[in-house]
Amino acid sequence: MDYKSQFAKCIADLLGEQLTEQQAYELIEVPKYASHGDFAFPCFTLAKTLRKSPVLIAEELASKLHNPLFEKVEAKGAYLNVFLNKATVSKQVIETILQQGNHYGDGSLGEGKTIVLDFSSPNIAKPFSMGHLRSTVIGNALANIVEKCGYQAVRINHLGDWGTQFGKLIAAYKRWGDENKIKENPIKELFNLYVKFHEEAETNEQLEREGRAWFKKLEDGDEEAHRLWQWFRDESLKDFSRIYHLLGISFDSYQGEAFYNDKMERVVHLLEERGLLSESDGAMVVRLDEKELPPCLIKKSDGATLYATRDLAAALYRHETYEFSKALYVVGQEQSLHFNQVFSVLEKLGFDWAKMMVHVPFGLILKDGKKMSTRRGRVILLEEVLQEAISLAKQNITAKNPELENKEEVARQVGVGAVIFHDLKNERTHNIEFSLEDMLKFEGETGPYVQYTYARACSILRNANTAATSEIKELTEESWEIVKLLASFPHVIQKAYKNLDPSLIAKYVIHLAQAFNSYYAHTKILVEDEGLNSRLALVHATTVVLKEGLRLLGIGAPERM
Ligand code: ARG
Secondary structure, three states: OOOOHHHHHHHHOOOOOOHHHHHHHHOOOOOOHHHHHOOOEHHHHHHHHOOOOOHHHHHHHHHHHHOOOEEEEEEOOEEEEEOOOOHHHHHHHHHHHHHHHHHOOOOOOOOEEEEEEEEEOOOOOOOOHHHHHHHHHHHHHHHHHHHHHOOEEEEOOOOOOOOOHHHHHHHHHHHHHHHHHHHHHHHHHHHHHHHHHHHHHHOOOOHHHHHHHHHHHHHOOOOHHHHHHHHHHHHHHHHHHHHHHHHHHOOOOOHHHHHHHHHHHHHHHHHHHHHOOEEOOOOOEEEEHHEEEEEEEEEEEOOOOOHHHHHHHHHHHHHHHHHOOOEEEOOOOOHHHHHHHHHHHHHHHHHHHHHEEEEEOOOOOOOOOOOOOOOOOOOOOHHHHHHHHHHHHHHHHHHOOOOOOOHHHHHHHHHHHHHHHHHHOOOOOOEOOOOHHHHOOOOOOOOHHHHHHHHHHHHHHHHHOOOOOOOOOOHHHHHHHHHHHHHHHHHHHHHHHOOOHHHHHHHHHHHHHHHHHHHHHOOOOOOOOHHHHHHHHHHHHHHHHHHHHHHOOOOOOOOEE
């Protein structure tokens, strides 16, 4: 089924010692124009070793290559172009997909291995930002992709639930807080308290002192401080859970920063034991001069531990608990230095698994070309965006298909699908300009466009009198584009895993949907003739792959819209 590999093998066989299959594989290209074949092998590199002109090499290879897999083999300049046998390939691809169903494209690379993914990880008592949305949807898609490659995925939400800001929040609550208001709208009210604290603190020095005192109490296990903190955390999680529920995303662990409070002493001990700690202005740091990195701050002069210390403790804990073969941190690129430092410290501690830790950064979300920031009140609430998308989807459904069953759930899948896809179609590291309008578009290169294509294909299958069989006889030229795309799905998944980039799958489902729609526009699928079964099988295979592609992105595929 891997036709590129099969072509590479043919070339390697013909060339004997000159070129390995792997080398051939890496050289093979996909021609820009379909008229130049399905694959092309450039002969330039061989010209040197064989001391022949690449044109001559291409001609010789073309005359020697005989394989029923190819219906035409052609030398074109320095290239050896091959045309796959459409009938054979179509039959193989479609049969395989119908047999394997949603397991088509499953890989075995990760068998018996675990990958932990740290993603989403919002800060409690603060609004869930657009940046956290990126981490959430990219992280979730990556978790699906690694699972597809055979790994066990552990989804961890490393909540930002500890730090001096909670001392301030308690102080603010004690002064101005209203229990009922918070219960009604936890994140909003807590955030208001936080903002008010900072405003008032500008003219009232007493406040900062109160905040510090409350944080000290919290760290010392004071009953009231702890109760309030726990309450803020619980209420925040309720708010976050609503968002995760809308998005259809869940986690294996919500153990955030606070969980590591009693696990940091050990890290500090280890560092001391290995003689890695040094003092700097009363603080304890690990120097990373040899890596030309600034020192990693472990303990502040007042004894308080830090973000990095928690991440070190978390890494140790996760390694012991999950025995991961890889740990991915899906966190914005502005934290690159932080992760670089944390990974370097682990390396200095002598953990060979430190090299299995990967920071997976992503681009910023910009507003008018500038970074969006919570502090300047530019915050855009994710939940409102999602609700807006869902209600737009509902309007569409009511207009087009008022009789539809479970309208609510379909509207959720479509609205949320638009928002998720809008994010994932961008290359992971690219910045995205925030545009609510674009996020709510349902046409063009959008999630709903793919979902709509899927639903249309499902309706064709429903309207057919016979079930699709894998008896492939006659398929027209137009179907070839679809078959080629279907055949490449497993490679696309592997590449998405290799690059840790879901956008490859997003682009792929768009291409497949476009190819299907153009086939649909040119072909009468449901006419009763010799080719009916084959066409239905093609449609069926397309639905399987579209649905699975969307699933990997974390997007649902309703059968009726
Ligand atoms: N809470 C952090 C933030 O919002 C992200 C945490 C990322 N994960 C980690 N292990 N440091 O910026």
